[in-house]
Each structure stands twice: as C-alpha cells, then as structure tokens.
Amino acid sequence: MSTERTDQDRDWWRGCVIYQIYPRSFQDANADGIGDLRGIVERMPYLASLGVDAIWISPFYTSPMKDFGYDVSDFCDVDPIFGTLADFDAVVAAAHEHGLRVMIDLVLSHTSDQHAWFTSSRAAREGPHADWYVWSDPRPDGTPPNNWLSIFGGPAWHWEPRREQYFLHNFLTSQPDLNLHSEAVQSALLGVMRFWLDRGVQGFRLDTVNFYFCDRELRDNPPLPPEQRNAILAPSVNPYNYQSHIHSKNQPENLDFLARLRRLLDEYPGATSLGEIGDAQRGLELIGLYTTGTRHLHMCYAFEFLAQEPLSAARVAEVLYKADHLARDGWVTWAFSNHDVMRHASRWGLSPAAQRLCATLLLCLPGSACLYQGEELGLGQADLAFEDIQDPYGKEFWPEYKGRDGCRTPMVWTGTERNGGFTEGDPWLPISQEHLRHAVDIQESEPGAILHHYRRALAFRAAHPALRSGRLDGVYVYGDVLHFRTATEAETLYCAFNMSDTPSTHNLPTGDWEIIGQELGAVSMSRDGMLHMGPWQVCIARQANAPLPEGVPEGH
Template structure:
C-alpha cells in the first residue's frame, strides 16, 4: 500500500452536508474483523487491510465499534480514555492511517461514541467517588440510600439487577444502566456536557465524518428520582432486553428518554455543524416509546441527523404488515425526520438465524429481505458478515465472553453468537481472521460462507449485495426519495420511491409461494434491470415468484 498521507495532506472527500441521507453504512466490530498481529484480536491495521473489500461492496461509510482505551468489561463500551486507542487495537497513528485510507477509497468514517456512561476506571469517576466535595463530585449520578439502606429507586439495569451500586467511599449509591463497572454520567451538569463535546471535537479534528451515538436516549435521568411504574404484562416485549430480564417489567419513564435530552442534542448538532459534513446516528433503546423518541431526536434539523430504534432488530420476524406499519408510523410522526434501518448488529441475534431459519430457500430469502432493506426510505446499516449470510454461532458456555450472556445463561446466551470472527478464506486457519486462536471461536459452519467461497459467484449472497448496492447507487430515488406504499396481499411489500422526475415501483415477495401486485390499469411501468431479480409485469400486474422482487420505472 502506498505511503499514507497525514491528515493535513490527505485527499478530502467532496463536501456534501447531506451525504448521510440514504447512506449505506457498514458496521465493523473491530475485535472480530481482522487480526493483523497474531494475537487473536482484530485491530485497526486489520481494518485498513480490508477497507478495499468494503469499498468494493459499495458501502458509503463505515461505523467502527469502540476502540478506545478500556478495561474491556463490556468489550469497549466501558471507556477509560475517550481520546486514545486501546493498545490491543493499535495507536492513534494507526487510526490516522485508517482515516486517510478510507477517504482515499471514498469511504466516510463514523465512530462509536459511548457517552452515556464511562468505565469505573475512568479518571473522572475515580475523582468523583473519592469524596462528596471534589471538583467532579457531581459528574456522575449519586444518591443517598433510602432509610432502610435500599437503593434510591426501583430502576433496573439492562444487564440484570438494580441500576444502583453502593460505593463504600462516598457511602452513596451511583447509577449504572448497564454493568456496575459502567457508571452513568450526570448530564444535568453542564461541565459534563462540555467535556463530552470536547471529546467529540477531538475526533472531528482528527478527521472523522460522524458518530454512532450509543444509547442516545439514556443520557438524562429524572432528578426527582421517582420509581418507574410497572408495565402491564400484555405490553411487555423484548426489543430492548431479553424476555428473561425483569427490565421489561417496568415502564421506563424516569430513567431514560427524558425531555431534557433535546437541548443537549441541539448543542451536539451545533458542534457538528461547525464542520463541513459531520453527521450522527443515535441508537434508541425504548420498547414503548421508540418511534416517538426517534421522531423527536431527528425532527427540526437541529438535533441528530438520524436515529435507529429496534423495530427490525427485535425477535419478531419481519412481515409485509410490519414494514408498512413501521415506515408509515415514522413518516406520520416525523415527516422531516430521518431513520436508519438495520436487520442485524453486534447486540442482537443475526437475522439470518433470527428470521431465515426454517425458510425453504434461505439464501433466496436473505436476498429478497436485504433488497427490501436497501430500498426503504432511510439510511441503512449493514453488519459485518451479513453480506455472507452468516448465521448466529452456537457457542459453548465455556467459550462465552459476554457478561450479559453469562448472567442469563442458558435461556439467553448473550451477544457472542453474533460477534464471532469474520471469515475471509475458507481454507485458512480460523477463516483467515487470525493465525492465532481467536478471542471467540470461528465457527466451522461459517467457513463455507467465507468471502473466498462466494467471491465471483454470481449466485452468491455476497455478489447479490454488490450488485444491489450498485443498482441502488444508480437510482438516487432509493437514497433520498419519498415512499408511498401500494396495496399488497399476504407476504408482499410494495411501494414507490419518488425523487424529482423519477418514480420507481418496488415489489417484494417475502414468502415461498407465488404472489402478485395489482398496479391498476392506468400505470405504464418500464422494468429496470441490474438488480438480479426476475419478476414480471404485464397488464398492470406484477407477478412474483418465490422470494422474488421486481423494480420498474413509472413512465
């Protein structure tokens, strides 16, 4: 590879403040993407090596999960230094090289900003817990015990148990929505906000193009410390936490999704707007109010550009009815807002298993639902390996690393099954991920789906993703156009995407049987090519075979 330019010299991507709208963002879980130094853990140099692959796929940007200094209790989502790289992943110089190479290839770089909480080893927390009157005493959420010594509220942690941890130094409880080693920052303190905005500026100055904001709706809590009310059993679901977790028994109205967050997000957006084309996507974890929160965080043009909720990341299988309901409800709630859709990520069971298991033709099914995802109004996140059709790995208890899975085993096996190593070469040790024993096993059943096994095979899922992303790029209506649903029956999803003078009809059969869509006799539709599907249209009707799709331009 040619010598990499430093930031001041590197070629700038074209300035497009709207690049994020309709962008396809490829998520990299760095521990599991590519190991470059033989220690069994992926790293930044490994990502650099594989950037040409991502560019050849057709993605617009990458999102890199946390690589900051961390004791790794939650594998990087417990940050002990926001402005440095953990040595297991490399150095700041490696990150500069990554930025330069990504930009050379036309890829924008988004990083995971985890600011709702820190590690308990962060210097801020060490100072905060040292006394009740130090300079950072109010930087975290501290509260006295109830008279009987129990926690201040009934709030629960997503990782199990109370969200309050007793600290013997201050003789108080501190709040942690996740692990006890992940204390929550106090966003009601403006100094905390200023420090976190300073962190954001540090990475923007280093050349990043945007951020994925982890747990964006967890930033603020109610200062009144009211107990959350119970949630009726019929309203409980397992979008945010697994069904075995009593977290689902509460209506979380006081410990997250607080209205004060809007003012902070406006401050965050004002900082982004100081830069030529910086953008952010927020993760919203709220099973009851997710749509409402996404709408409020993205509407108005003065907060984050886009958010994603767990509508399509939940266990419930995707269906024609659900797709239409989610998209139309979002459009009604936030006509000027923007969402980012995903079927898989590092926190949920891979959709190839979650939805694809039991389908008559699994590969055909994965092709049609991926085409559906990439045709919806909104931006798209693709999770590493989904383009290969990787399923959830079934790991033995002794192989588990995730504290979430260890806590709730065996009813909930945690997140390790979707975090196993990327498979590059079916004939290489550990699928070409590492020459050493990987931090998680590389499943034997994944080897047949490695990049080397699919590359160049026009019938493979990998080549389907490449083909469809090129098709999407050729028609701007997919990225930024409006959406209007058409009448469909059974497993059929049909809609139009419209931008300017271009209007495209899209139809998808999510089932194994034959299906059709009636366009009405007054529409003349010209079939589009290049997408790889073989549906037909005649006499105002689209005919779809098993797991079929059809695209045409309305004349």
C-alpha cells in the first residue's frame, strides 16, 4: 500500500466495510487450540477475497484472560498465546500487501487488576498511580459509596483492604475502571494509541467508548421505569437493566477527551476511530454527539440492530428515522452481529433467503458497516453445554442466559476435518458440527452459497458510492416492504426489501429508473410495469445524475 495519502485515502472510512476478527477463534497456527496472529497472516488472502476495506482485530494484548483479552495487563505487548510484536507486524505487513487496513480493539475504560498501574494504585492512597483508578471511601456503614451496578452482575464496587476503599468496576471485579478525570491517565492512554499508530495501525475500535468517565460526585443512579427496560446490553435477568445509568457513564467530560484523541489521530493521515456506544436508551443520540463534525470520533455503532428484537421492515425504518433525527450530521456504522451477541441468523430465526436479504440490506445502508467472522458463511449460534462454557457472563446467568461463547466458536475452514481446519490441537471451544456443513471450502465450490452472495454484495456496494456515502431519503414501509432512496451527485438509488414470506407488488417511484442488482437476486420489472417481489426479495433501481431535491438533509 502506498505511503502517499490523498484526500480519498484519508476519508477511506466513509462507507467502509470492516471485518471483525475474534483472534482466539479465527485460525490457530501453532496447534495449541487457540487462534493467533500468525493464523491471521495465513488467512489474509481469504480476507482480501471478500472485498472488505479493513480488518478489526479483537484484543490480543497481554492479559490474564478472565474476560478473554478485554482485561488488559499490558497495552503495548502481545499476549504469548497470540504471538509476539513481530507477529503483529507481520499481520500489518500482510494486510497492507493485500490492500487491507488494520484496526485494533482498544479498551480504554478499564484494565486488568494485574496491570502494573493497578498494582501500584491499590498499594496505598499515596503514590504515582494513586488516583489512576476510581476509588471511594465507603459510606459510614461500610457499604459502597452509591448504588451503581456492574453489567456482569451485582454491585459495581469492590473492596480493597490495602487502601480501605472501594474501586469501581463496570464489568468484572478484576476489571477496575480507570479514572480519566486524571490528565496523567489520559496522556498515558494516548501514548498507547501512538505506540500502535507508529506500528502501522490505521484505526481503533474503541470498546465501551461512553464509559470513559463517571460522575465526579458519584451520585446514585435513578431507577429506570419498567417499560423502558431492555436487554440489549445485559440479559433480562440482570438487575443492571433496572437503572438509568446517568451518572456511571455518558458524562460530558467525554467530549473533551475525545477531542484530544482526535487531535492525535489527525497526526496520522488516514487513521480512524470507531466507537462502541454501550447504551440501551441513548445509543443513536450519543452517536450524533460523538461523531458530528471533525473534533471527536469518526464513526460509532450502537446496539439497535444487535438487539433481540426481530428485524422487520417497520423496525429498520424506525431505526433509520431515529438515526436521521439524532445523528443526522454524524456517521453511523451498522452491524448485525459481533462477539458479544447471539449470531443474527439464530437471533432472528432467519431462513437462507432471509439471510441473503439481510446481507444485502446491511450493505445497502449508507454509512459504514461491520461484518463479524463467520457471518459471511451464514453461521448460526453454536449450542454449547454448560461444561464447555468459558464466558464468565454465561456462567453467572446460566441457564436463562448462556453467555457469548455460542458466537465465539472457531471458524470452520474445511468441512471434512474434525476441527474444521481451525487447529490441529484441541480447540478452546468445541467446533459446532452444524457449522462444518457451512465451511469455507464447501461454500467455495458452490456458486449459490451465501459466501458468494456476500462477495457479490460487497462488490456491488463498492461500485455504487451512493451506498457508501449517499444521503438517505424517502424511508417508508408498505406492508412488509422497506423502501428508501440514497443519492450522491452522480446517482440516486432506490432500494426495496420484502422482509417477509409473502409476495408483494409495487410501483417504482416516478422517473426514469434502471433496474440493477440482478446478481444479488434483485427483482426485475414485469411487462405490466410493476415490481412483483417474491418472499425475501429485493429491488434496486438507479437514476443517473439525479441528485435528491434541494433541502434533503446531509448525513444519515
């Protein structure tokens, strides 16, 4: 990849498609049963063949692995189970050789309790790192300072006898929250980012980006009315859903830190940021707040399409309306699956035809998009026995909630091998026998396989700028069919998606339209001039040089 950067290179993230790699489960190169960085290098030709723009690698840093890498004990080194810094450099080199950019998952809100910063901080109330974490004296009766709850269950405070204080943990007790009110902490975290940028990283997926700051006064969170509760971030059996988390996250100080972060990224042309907004009530509002303009993050994704709620035409339209209202001038990244939620093929009970429509829909939404490894194979959620569960979240809430391991089982590369070509050892999670039927080598030899549909949809998106950075307009629902238009100065596209098992007949909008997208199974206009859409069928039509009328808002 050339080192010269044009304006287009700097803005590559606008409308990009990012492929998420969960490294423990992607490819094992040393037969220890755990995926590693060398395995990613081996599979780089496959990644390039998909047609994505970048890869996002989930945490590979030194860690005790109590939360499988999201509990970092050294931000600037590679855990030995994944390899070495030299192996990471090889990943970057291989990606660039294949025309792919590299983004890495960065956890800035907390560390492992085995991080040297926390070891120093917990030792005493005085010292170089004494205020690097969120500490508080107990209430007079010895109880925690407020009512905040952990996403992983129970109070968000843990007692430290050496300091005779509580420390905050929004996740596991072994994941103490950093105190970003400290300028020294902010500078240290920005130094971590610079370390990886200097190694050739071109972007960061920022874990729980709205958790960076908590209320300085540590005020109690109010209760959340029952009708507003949902289980997007936590299972329904978790009391975390009973609070409105107005003081434990989403603080206004976040914007000032994100401005510092953006100034650092701007020193590296083409470097980008993708924030994860972990908020069930304010996700799209925060995306608008964090991504509007050029002072904060480049893009964010929320959990609207990662929720359990079925993906109906009405639901998609509702989210698009809300995004236009709350994040009109921001930049939304859409995702249907990731490493934290049930795979969408199972979550929404999708047939093969419905899976294809969802792939097309995701890649037709203006903005950016994330694909999760195995999504392109149509993998469903693996069903694991309790004794196979590794996820602490699943162990805590079993059997009502079985955790996240069902979406984290290893990739299946070869259908005839016991471990699917993932490892020659014993895999860290069992290989789903159902997944073996969907292995890469089997689908490569089947022209009608969903893997090829994803490739065609990615190529189609790349060929039409209106799908990457167009202005969204005309969103409406008729029956079970979702309609919208998206436009650039060069073209306007009309997209319709029949999101049901029932055939539907429609007119095209007024104008001179060319039906395109037949390679995606798109319907053609019949002799009577109508669109006769079969179940789970799409229609895509194009007008050249027909921008949207004056007054249509920019953004998404």
